[in-house]
Amino acid sequence: MRVDVLTLFPAMFDGPLNTSILKRAQADGHLDAQVHDIRAYTTDKHHTCDDTPFGGGAGMVMKIAPLAAAIEAISATDERPPHVIYLTPDGTTLTQAIAQELRTQPRLMLICGHYEGIDERVRTRYVHQELSIGDYVLTGGELAALVVIDAVTRLLDGVISADSLAEESHSDSLLEYPHYTRPAVWQEMDIPAVLRSGDHGAIARWRRLQRLERTFQRRPDLLAHAQLDKHDRAFLRSLGWHDPLWTERPPRKHTPKPLPEPSSARHDTAE
Numbered sequence: 001m002r003v004d005v006l007t008l009f010p011a012m013f014d015g016p017l018n019t020s021i022l023k024r025a026q027a028d029g030h031l032d033a034q035v036h037d038i039r040a041y042t043t044d045k046h047h048t049c050d051d052t053p054f055g056g057g058a059g060m061v062m063k064i065a066p067l068a069a070a071i072e073a074i075s076a077t078d079e080r081p082p083h084v085i086y087l088t089p090d091g092t093t094l095t096q097a098i099a100q101e102l103r104t105q106p107r108l109m110l111i112c113g114h115y116e117g118i119d120e121r122v123r124t125r126y127v128h129q130e131l132s133i134g135d136y137v138l139t140g141g142e143l144a145a146l147v148v149i150d151a152v153t154r155l156l157d158g159v160i161s162a163d164s165l166a167e168e169s170h171s172d173s174l175l176e177y178p179h180y181t182r183p184a185v186w187q188e189m190d191i192p193a194v195l196r197s198g199d200h201g202a203i204a205r206w207r208r209l210q211r212l213e214r215t216f217q218r219r220p221d222l223l224a225h226a227q228l229d230k231h232d233r234a235f236l237r238s239l240g241w242h243d244p245l246w247t248e249r250p251p252r253k254h255t256p257k258p259l260p261e262p263s264s265a266r267h268d269t270a271e
């Protein structure tokens with residue numbers, strides 16, 4: 001996948017793109033990340049990229065011309081048209097499902113805003129998708145762009161093992177189970193005995209229950225989208241989860257037994 005980043009602060013990408021998984025993904029040819037300085041697309045001697053807002057008010061706005069020139073020139077450097085994303089706090093909140101969709105794109109272009117943001121007409125003309133990384137305001141889109149790059153790159157084929165991705169938090173609307181590694185006992189804190197039992201079936205069941213319990217405790221909203229079988233549902237109900245598919249069986253209607261015949265009507269043979 002090719003990712004073009006448009007930013008006023010290219011140096012912010014130096015460390016993250018040259019470390020750990022993102023560095024290896026590039027070295028192995030899975031990710032081609034190219035960071036572009038928007039100032040290189042200005043035409044005035046001061047390389048001006050911002051101006052005061054029409055209508056007045058605080059702050060500066062990123063100008064159309066350098067951004068439009070950058071988007072068009074950089075788009076044309078590859079025959080694959082980019083899927084253009086603007087990082088913005090008023091965009092759709094990034095989720096694992098969105099990251100999964102983005103991993104299928106051959107090319108992304110990430111636009112990082114600064115100041116009060118970018119001229120709205122850039123959004124209207126060029127942007128296909130607007131993403132926020134959460135309900136808070138950053139000084140610029142660079143950290144948000146790095147979050148998108150990281151979340152998407154680790155999902156690209158060959159970047160990390162498929163096993164590691166299988167039961168991750170948010171992969172299937174359940175959070176992940178807890179992890180432990182050596183030593184088994186640390187400051188009198190032991191690990192759950194089942195993890196040392198060697199019984200793979202028991203370990204898998206324990207992990208499943210841990211995932212269910214964690215999700216119920218921390219993010220019960222996710223359970224509405226999870227694939228749950230009848231055992232999962234029963235376990236969650238035992239924790240106090242309100243199962244939308246569960247209707248208590250109504251108490252059986254009491255049908256009184258017919259009364260025994262009065263003794264006078266009995267045919268008495270005892271005499």
Ligand SMILES: C[S@@+](CC[C@H](N)C(=O)[O-])C[C@H]1O[C@@H](n2cnc3c(N)ncnc32)[C@H](O)[C@@H]1O
Pocket residue numbers: 086087088089090111112113114115116117118131132133134135136137138139140141142144
């Ligand atoms: C100071 S913010 C501008 C905030 C804007 N005036 C508003 O109120 O929506 C500057 C830039 O940071 C980026 N940014 C800030 N918060 C973000 C978030 N939560 N997610 C993604 N990008 C964000 C955007 O690119 C934005 O243009």
